[in-house]
Amino acid sequence: MRVDLATSFEEALRIKAERSDVVPVAGGTDLLVHWPDAHALQERDWLDLSALTELSHIHFEPDTVVLGALATYWDVIQDQRFRALPLLPAAAATVGSLQIQTRGTWAGNIANASPAADGVPALMVYDAEVQLASTSGRRSVPLADFYHGYKQLEARPEELIESIRVPLRPHDFENFTKVGSRAAQAITKVGMAVAHSAAGWRIVANSMAPTVRRCRTLERLVESGGTVDSPDGLLSAIRADVNPIDDIRSTAAYRERVFSRLLYQTLLPACSSFS
Amino acid sequence: MTDSRIEISFTLNRRPVTLRVDPRSRLLDLLRYDLGLPGTKEGCGEGECGACTVHLDGVPVNSCLVPAWQVRDRAVLTIEDTAEAAVERMLDAGTTQCGACTPGVVMTARWLEANPRLLERFSARHLMAGNLCRCTGYDGIIDGIEIPVPDREEA
Ligand SMILES: Cc1cc2nc3c(=O)[nH]c(=O)nc-3n(C[C@H](O)[C@H](O)[C@H](O)COP(=O)(O)OP(=O)(O)OC[C@H]3O[C@@H](n4cnc5c(N)ncnc54)[C@H](O)[C@@H]3O)c2cc1C
Numbered sequence: 419m420r421v422d423l424a425t426s427f428e429e430a431l432r433i434k435a436e437r438s439d440v441v442p443v444a445g446g447t448d449l450l451v452h453w454p455d456a457h458a459l460q461e462r463d464w465l466d467l468s469a470l471t472e473l474s475h476i477h478f479e480p481d482t483v484v485l486g487a488l489a490t491y492w493d494v495i496q497d498q499r500f501r502a503l504p505l506l507p508a509a510a511a512t513v514g515s516l517q518i519q520t521r522g523t524w525a526g527n528i529a530n531a532s533p534a535a536d537g538v539p540a541l542m543v544y545d546a547e548v549q550l551a552s553t554s555g556r557r558s559v560p561l562a563d564f565y566h567g568y569k570q571l572e573a574r575p576e577e578l579i580e581s582i583r584v585p586l587r588p589h590d591f592e593n594f595t596k597v598g599s600r601a602a603q604a605i606t607k608v609g610m611a612v613a614h615s616a617a618g619w620r621i622v623a624n625s626m627a628p629t630v631r632r633c634r635t636l637e638r639l640v641e642s643g644g645t646v647d648s649p650d651g652l653l654s655a656i657r658a659d660v661n662p663i664d665d666i667r668s669t670a671a672y673r674e675r676v677f678s679r680l681l682y683q684t685l686l687p688a689c690s691s692f693s
Numbered sequence: 694m695t696d697s698r699i700e701i702s703f704t705l706n707r708r709p710v711t712l713r714v715d716p717r718s719r720l721l722d723l724l725r726y727d728l729g730l731p732g733t734k735e736g737c738g739e740g741e742c743g744a745c746t747v748h749l750d751g752v753p754v755n756s757c758l759v760p761a762w763q764v765r766d767r768a769v770l771t772i773e774d775t776a777e778a779a780v781e782r783m784l785d786a787g788t789t790q791c792g793a794c795t796p797g798v799v800m801t802a803r804w805l806e807a808n809p810r811l812l813e814r815f816s817a818r819h820l821m822a823g824n825l826c827r828c829t830g831y832d833g834i835i836d837g838i839e840i841p842v843p844d845r846e847e848a
Pocket residue numbers: 441442443444445446447448449450451467487512513514515518521522523524525526527528529530534535536537577578579580603604605606739740741
């Protein structure tokens with residue numbers, strides 16, 4: 419096991435370009451679980467990003483919020499400016515516990531690519547973009563297009579996440595719902611984030627597919643104003659958008675049932691086409 | 694294995710220290726085994742229980758999830774830094790029974806007491822939810838925290 423302690427982001431990018439199999443470490447709250455028994459991980463080489471203060475910023479620009487790759491859940495929870503994007507602190511407050519929130523980063527949540535991630539749906543519902551960097555340049559990828567399959571990311575092996583850009587738009591409807599086994603320290607069984615702005619409806623599901631997923635069929639259904647008079651009226655669109663599975667935390671049938679009911683109840687007061 | 698130890702310097706309980714750490718060590722191992730400070734406990738080793746809570750640059754973290762080399766140039770505060778007077782209320786309130794969770798509970802509670810304005814937005818129970826206790830039923834823990842009485846109710 420070799421550890422590189424990067425002292426600048428440019429140095430980190432050089433290391434990643436030379437040895438793309440190094441494992442970047444931010445807050446370590448995913449990577450250190452089951453350490454020190456994680457022999458497979460210990461045979462890998464590590465690239466520590468934690469000292470890169472240039473990645474820990476949160477900037478409010480006129481129409482965008484920029485979260486540096488080291489911005490944590492706690493940074494967002496305790497920053498009152500996030501009243502403008504209330505689903506971010508709401509989602510952050512459901513992650514693990516205080517001690518996880520002070521260490522876990524939004525970028526780590528994105529890169530870890532868990533279908534049950536709670537930070538990702540809140541970012542995705544606001545049309546966040548992932549800023550990727552490598553020694554050959556920078557590019558921006560919509561978070562909604564960042565996952566190709568289970569743990570399959572759009573990022574190339576030599577790329578690191580530099581920041582996350584979230585558009586600042588006025589929303590007239592916002593909701594984040596997490597269903598877990600208990601209030602704290604629980605992994606999401608069924609989750610969703612819903613928002614409406616001048617850009618239209620956004621509906622994002624987590625723990626309902628191999629990745630966190632933007633649900634475009636559901637969005638079109640709501641946009642179209644087609645009548646929905648019961649949770650079952652959402653099922654064909656739900657089935658077009660997601661494919662939940664049975665696992666140790668829940669069953670596919672439970673997930674579909676709970677998701678349809680939660681989404682129906684959430685949209686009922688906001689959409690005249692729902693009755 | 695060749696000596697791949699990494700030299701780090703940091704501030705531990707307000708004093709500077711420099712030492713070489715095994716790259717596989719967690720902050721928890723560094724404290725307990727390299728530095729002989731066994732007050733910080735290991736419960737789950739995976740971030741769930743909070744028994745290993747310390748302050749890193751002033752905020753509570755689980756030391757079982759921090760690679761030791763990440764504390765270089767940073768400040769760590771452990772239960773050994775705690776004066777008995779700071780836990781007097783806890784001694785009376787039934788905050789501790791078997792004691793396994795207590796060092797972590799004390800470290801989170803000390804931070805909460807130092808940042809009372811947090812209680813305008815969050816309940817003490819919410820902020821303490823990362824410290825699991827198998828004995829007290831939690832009322833003793835909440836009662837042991839020095840906070841304004843109205844905030845004692847669950848929000
Ligand atoms: C007890 C416990 C409870 C938890 N509860 C929740 C929960 O409720 N909801 C939830 O969503 N998550 C939860 N998590 C998971 C975890 O806290 C989050 O996913 C967190 O956001 C990870 O961030 P990190 O900085 O700690 O990541 P790390 O562990 O440092 O890294 C995670 C992944 O991201 C990669 N990575 C990190 N930074 C970058 C970068 N800049 N560029 C490219 N790749 C990068 C790493 O290589 C690794 O693959 C929990 C974890 C624990 C231990």
